[in-house]
Amino acid sequence: MSDVAITADPPKKKGFFRRLLKWCFWLFILFILLIAIVAALIFRVPHKLGLIPNVAKKHMVLTPDREGARRILKAAIKRGMPAKGVNLYVIPYKKGDASIILLHLDASEGFKFNAKKSKRGPIGDTFVQVASGSEVQGLGIERVSMVYFSKYGKDLMTMSASRSDILQYANGKLTKKTFMEKVDGDINLPAMIDEQIQTLKKYSKTKDETLNKLSTKERKALKGLLK
Amino acid sequence: MKKLRLFSLILPFVFVLTACDKEDTDFVMDFANDWMIEKGMMYKDKKTGEVKPTIKAGLVATGWATSGDPKVDAALQAGYVIKGVKESDELVDKAQEDMAKKPPDSSKALEKLDKAVSNRPNDWYYKNSRGTTYLQMGNVTAAESDFKAGEDNCQGNSRCLLALYRDRTSQLTDLKDQQTANNQNAADCSTYTHLLASKRKLRGMTTGSIQKAHTAEIRQLMSNQASCKKGK
Numbered sequence A: 001m002s003d004v005a006i007t008a009d010p011p012k013k014k015g016f017f018r019r020l021l022k023w024c025f026w027l028f029i030l031f032i033l034l035i036a037i038v039a040a041l042i043f044r045v046p047h048k049l050g051l052i053p054n055v056a057k058k059h060m061v062l063t064p065d066r067e068g069a070r071r072i073l074k075a076a077i078k079r080g081m082p083a084k085g086v087n088l089y090v091i092p093y094k095k096g097d098a099s100i101i102l103l104h105l106d107a108s109e110g111f112k113f114n115a116k117k118s119k120r121g122p123i124g125d126t127f128v129q130v131a132s133g134s135e136v137q138g139l140g141i142e143r144v145s146m147v148y149f150s151k152y153g154k155d156l157m158t159m160s161a162s163r164s165d166i167l168q169y170a171n172g173k174l175t176k177k178t179f180m181e182k183v184d185g186d187i188n189l190p191a192m193i194d195e196q197i198q199t200l201k202k203y204s205k206t207k208d209e210t211l212n213k214l215s216t217k218e219r220k221a222l223k224g225l226l227k
Numbered sequence B: 001m002k003k004l005r006l007f008s009l010i011l012p013f014v015f016v017l018t019a020c021d022k023e024d025t026d027f028v029m030d031f032a033n034d035w036m037i038e039k040g041m042m043y044k045d046k047k048t049g050e051v052k053p054t055i056k057a058g059l060v061a062t063g064w065a066t067s068g069d070p071k072v073d074a075a076l077q078a079g080y081v082i083k084g085v086k087e088s089d090e091l092v093d094k095a096q097e098d099m100a101k102k103p104p105d106s107s108k109a110l111e112k113l114d115k116a117v118s119n120r121p122n123d124w125y126y127k128n129s130r131g132t133t134y135l136q137m138g139n140v141t142a143a144e145s146d147f148k149a150g151e152d153n154c155q156g157n158s159r160c161l162l163a164l165y166r167d168r169t170s171q172l173t174d175l176k177d178q179q180t181a182n183n184q185n186a187a188d189c190s191t192y193t194h195l196l197a198s199k200r201k202l203r204g205m206t207t208g209s210i211q212k213a214h215t216a217e218i219r220q221l222m223s224n225q226a227s228c229k230k231g232k
Helices: A004-044 A056-057 A066-076 A119-132 A162-171 A176-182 A189-213 A216-226 B001-021 B024-038 B055-061 B070-076 B080-098 B106-119 B124-137 B139-156 B158-182 B188-203 B207-231
Strands: A086-092 A099-106 A143-147 A155-162 A184-187 B042-044 B049-052
Touching: A056 B070, A056 B080, A066 A099, A066 A119, A066 B158, A066 B207, A086 B024, A086 B080, A086 B158, A099 A162, A099 B080, A119 A143, A119 A155, A119 A162, A119 A176, A119 B024, A143 A162, A143 B070, A143 B080, A155 A162, A155 A176, A155 A189, A155 B024, A155 B070, A155 B080, A176 B024, A184 B024, A184 B055, A184 B070, A189 B024, B024 B042, B024 B049, B080 B106, B080 B124, B106 B124, B124 B139, B124 B158, B124 B188, B139 B158, B139 B188, B158 B188, B188 B207
Parallel strands: A099 A143
Antiparallel strands: A086 A099, A143 A155, A155 A184, B042 B049
């Protein structure tokens, strides 16, 4: 009887710590898993793996209207849109009843917004330059989508607006605020963060290069000034 | 003097800062910021004045947000479509380079064109290109099969067919000119035949002065085809 009592006590203590350790371990694993899931969602892994059906794959499969695209691009450039680093596609929707303009603005290929001051801002201006001309009529254009690629080759943002909204905005019937509310968009968060990091790195490099050009005396004087 | 010295020290930094001042990315970031506030994805904290994201921003950032309209959702995945079209167009350009080599590297060209067709199976443009390449290789049956498949992609849509015949006519005219230059005599009979057929279909769909111009061109093509057949 006494043998049983002696052997029963010590394992109780060991079991408690073991269980606590086990719980900590599983909590840690759960925490890592949660981080991994959030990261996978932000980096859009399910989309990349094809686990979530691509709507564009379903709706924009027909042949682009290359001739129409050439005409629209030419007219938009005449209206002030920069010509370098721009690709424009007119793609009919699957049923062929309407089309969409896909505007590809690529800073890595030399695209730069026209920074001329305007009420609409450079992005609003680009929407209007592309969709407001007579050359768009007869092509059944319903929407304009704009994809901006940064100078590091990442797609930062996609913005899309219906042609009727763009026309109303161009004619002053819609305010900037109302137009913004009507614009649909998608933002590539990881690419935006990466872009900021790259810009900071570049800035820090330029700063170091400028500092290196200064003499020791000048550097000391600058440090004192900054203090 | 001391002030001048300080000014000369600060000046390079001013240039560096103004160079980074308003870049294109800033326009995009500013627009994205304004847009997210208008759409309720971000809000301004009244106490601190800081801009903070909402759950809606998380949904957009992870690609789970939907507008409810499949056409709009498709429009937001435009990057995917652009990438596909660009890649396939580049494959066609490279295939044309392979075919322009002396002697033409037809197997490599076909490999690229097959990939372009499989990337965008409902796009007749790549079938026109592959069909023309088959014609250049002398494989008339495969060319006709591609031309027919391309027409099927249009599903009877007249605007689509008009663009298809225009493109095919242009591609076959280039081939005819290339063959004429290489042979210093005349193009292959099959090129004339298919170019003639394409021009006739195009003429059938157009009107006015274009029709007259095509008639003269078609007459010329018919005589070329007849002399080509006689020569055989």
